[in-house]
Structures are given as structure tokens and as C-alpha cells.
Amino acid sequence: AYVEQDLHEIYEGEVRYARDAFEGLRLMDALMGVKRGVPGVELPPLKQRRVPKRTATSAAGAAGPFLVAEPEEGGRSDVAVDAPVPAPPFWGTRVVKGIALKEYASWLDETALFKGQWGLKDTETIETDGRPRLRGWLDRLHTDGLLEAAVVHGYFPCVSKGDDLIILDEFGGERTRFTFPRQRRGRRLCLADYFRPEESGETDVVGLQVVTVGSRIGEETARLFAADAYREYMELHGLSVQLAEALAEYWHARVRTELGISESDPASMAGMFRTEYQGCRYSLGYPACPDLEDRAKIADLLRPERIGVHLSEEFQLHPEQSTDAIVIHHPEATYFNAR
Template sequence: RYARDAFEGLRLMDALIGVKRGVPGAKLPELKQRRVRATASAQVDEQPVEGNVRSDVATDNPIPTPPFFGTRVVKGIQLKEYAGWLDETALFRGQWGLTKELIDTEGRPRLRGWLDHLQREGLLEAAVVHGYFPCVSKSDDLIILDEHGNERTRFTFPRQAHGRRLCLADFFRSEESGETDVVGLQVVTVGSRIGDATADLFEADAYRDYLELHGLSVQLAEALAEYWHARVRAEWGIAGADPDSLDGMFRTAYQGCRYSLGYPACPDLEDRAKIADLLEPERIGVHLSEEFQLHPEQSTDAIVVHHPEASYFNAGGAR
């Protein structure tokens, strides 16, 4: 029998133990017939483009003026400020593994209970370090500049081998244009206390509570990141394109995009060291491991782009 996630695994083990102990009514789920889907050999008609061919991304979009250049630290962000950005679908269905039928009867009451617990115990320490930096692009590179226009560091991103040939660097003015663009960088965290609390639950073999709190802590970090990205759009003066509904926000139906390291458009986790050098996230208690992982785990980083055509795309198969 196969469990799709940790919560289904718990239910399966509960049923197994019930059967072994002879609990009345306990039974394992019915076995399912394994089906192997017949697949035809994939045929690729389009051949990869040779050479460094840039995408068709517009180069005449307005460049917003940031409120400052450099970095700022914001601590003590209250839960009420970012709780509204919590993606409940990702939490209930993705993290907690609940069916639609259980969301209202089980999911929402559990969520309210956990949020009350987090506030009552003071387990949240939401903080942000963010900044705006002058930049230009060159081929597949995004070059961060200092106040004198000299190169400070650069990021190299993969380019699609097919289709539009998108590369994250294309969303910024080229070095040859003579214009200077702007990029946002941010690191957010909900602190280490909530991670310590989840570890305590795991040590106590309270696996269901552990999985619920861990899933919630990860989604709260994402909610904080979404909330701060909205702040950045407002400071750039491009928030007028924001959708009215939260669902539209989660579908990124706004101008610009927030790219976290490790995703297909910017897969190189070692670039986190460059972001850490620019933002100094240790000022909010976030540190980078030797494996380029953020600690505490309930933290995210991002490159924030203002270009109207910026969206999530897969650069897999890049040269």
C-alpha cells in the first residue's frame, strides 16, 4: 500500500495497528490495481536554438524608482499583518493532506487553535531584511552595481533552449542600453522558536501535531514573503495592477514576480551566498549552512522583479 504523504502514512499506520490489535471495525484500505499507462515516444519537432539568442521580452517598460538603495531590517511584524496572506489551500490540502470535506469541520478549527497557540506562547518572531540595488543585464547575467556603477556581484541564470528562450536576466535593462535598472532582494523569517516547538513535538512522538505545526510554520513563512512582496510592489508604485482577490494574488496575477532560489528559473542554491553577502540576513537571525540552506528552516529568500512580463517559467533543458 502506498501513502501519498506523511498524513496519509499516519492514517495507514493507525489502521495497521488497529488491525494487529484486533480493534473492532479496524481495516486496511482496499488494495488498488496497479495500472501502467502506455506512453508513446516523445517527439520533439523544435530543435534547440544554437548560440546566445535573447528572448522577445520587452525592453521599453518603465523602470520604477525605489524609495532607497541599500538594505533595511524590519522586526516585530505582527501576525495580523501577514496572516491574511496564508494560502489555506496549500496548507489544508498540500501540507495537512485534508480532503475538501474535512477542511471546514477539521482544518479551520485546527488552524484557529494553532494560531492562538502561537500567539499565546510567543512562538513567532517575524522579521525581514530587504533591499533595492541598481543593476544591468549582460547575456544570461544579472549584474548588481554599487553606488558608483561598478560591478558588485553577478548572478548567472539558465536560458530556455526552446520556445521564447526566456532567461531571468532578460527582465532587466541590458548593459548596452545605457540605462540602469533596479532589482529587489529579500529574506524573511518567522524565527527559530516555532522550529524548536516542532522539534519538541517530534521528540515527544506527537507526530500528527508535529506535522501540522511544521506545515503551518512553512506556510506562514510563505505568507510573510507574499505580504512583503506586496509591500515592495507598493513602494515601487506598481501595486495598481494587483488583483482584488487573494486567489488572484496566489496566481501571481500582479505585475512582477518573486523568484526564490532553487526554482527552475534560478536553480543554483550557491547564489544564496551572494544574497546573504548583500543583505546580511544574520541581522534577523537567519544563517546560511554549508549546504546553502537557510536556518531557521521557516525562512525564504527571493529575487524580486518588477518587469510586467516576469512570471514563473521552467528553464529546464537549458544549455
């Protein structure tokens, strides 16, 4: 309703909301049909608001002001400051190239692929159409050599101070720091709380990683798009994104093993996807660490150009099928919204 009612009111052209890319393609087909005057083709009606629009006066009565609650007072969260600090297998960075598809293919989240990326909603369609097409794509990726999976990762000494995570150099001085948002209510969580505070006199460890499945698969998706092969384009693009995520999850599991905290890993892959293990992997741009400019600090520490990954002026990773992450070992680490 925000798109099709509110924005539609202020924009002179057509405005429509699509739940996913496939619906977007259907809308574009209808729009082009209308523009070309194809008989019987029309755009779907605008979606209507199901609840009254909330206004400043309706929130507090016709005559009253719209009040915004002030943040609760408080300091640091209640996250434990004495969790054991694991010993990393090395300090600094390592590069791993030529990772075979069979090593991380089992980490592919098929639910996210079929339902989220490919728009397949029912089990029958997934089994009769989606799964055979997935097998075909994986065979093609392997046969055509479209995957160039690689990782650069590392372990760095660190401490926390307030909302900051401070990365230390070999002499204990500050190398760089990340400043994370803190919840204004509730537990007042902040990523910095998962590390030993500076005043403790102890040093903690943080993991950083950048993974990529390479540029060839992106070049193939671009070729399909240019050839108007939109279904194949959408399928391969969605698969490439999920394969990059699968590689990131696979490597996170490797990191947990190297840190000696993998004993609690669940036996099933479903449990892995529900993050039922110790620690957490936070990608830049998500609620707990939303500042994309921090990617420049990770790039400075890891030098991902060694695996063909570069940072744009807008702090986007290229190739697109790449992800970065801050890996935290603390047993209380979890995903949260920092607002």
C-alpha cells in the same frame, strides 16, 4: 509507478510512494505493524503502471534509435527592453523586526495549508475540523509568543548581459552576478531578460528579500515530534511553512507599493495568490533560478544573520521557516520552467 515498479525492482528493501506526509505516516504505521507481527496488518499492494514503460526502442520502433531533439537555435527572448524602471525608496538594505501576526495572517494560503500541508481533501472536513484547528493554532502561536517574524530586504542597481544579472556597486562597477538558465525552446525566457541590458547604458533595479518567522516555532515542532505527537507536529510544521510564505507574499506587496507598481494589484486575495499583479517573486531553487549556491550571494548582499537566518554548507536557510527571493518589477515577469 517509477517508485513502486522501477525502484522496487532494484532496491532490496521495501519501497513505497506516499503522495503526502500524512500518507507517509499511514505507510509507516502499516510497516511497523507488519514488522511487529500485528494480526491483519499488511502493506498496501504495489501501485501498477497505468501506461507501458517507455523505452529507447519503443519510442522509435523496435529497430530504430532513440532520438533526442536538439535545442532550437536563437538568442534572447522577446521580453521588452524598454519597460519603465521604478525608483526605489532607498538603495541598500533595511531590517524590519517584530512584525505582528495580524499584519500577514490574511496572506495565509488556506487552500495550500488545508489540502497541501494538512491533507484535508473535502470542504466539509476543512470547515468542521481544519478551520477550528487553524484558529486554535493561531491563538496559541500568539499567546505563547512562538512567532518572531522579521525581514531583511533591499534594492540594488543592476544591468543584464546575456544570461547574467549583474549587481552594481555605488560606483557602477560589478559587485556580483547571477547566471540564470535560459529556455532552449519557445520564447527562450531567462530571468536576466527582465532587466535593462548593459549596452543600453541605463541602470535597472532589483529587489532582494529574506523573511523568517523565527526559530521558536521550529523548536516547538521538534518538541512535538520528540513527544510522538505526530498529528500536532504535522499541523504545526505545515502551518509554520505556510506562515513563512504568507510573510514573503505580504512583504512582496510592500515592495510593489514602495516601487509604485501596485496599482494593478487585484482586489481579492484569491487574485493575489494567482499572482495577478505586476512583477514576480522568485525563490532560489525553483525552475527559473535553480542554483541554490546563489543563496550565498544573496546572503552576502543582505546579511540575513541580522534577523537570525543563517546559511548551511548545503545552502539551506536556517531556521527552516525562512524564504529568500529575487523580486522583479518588469510587467512581463512570470513563472516559467527554464528547461
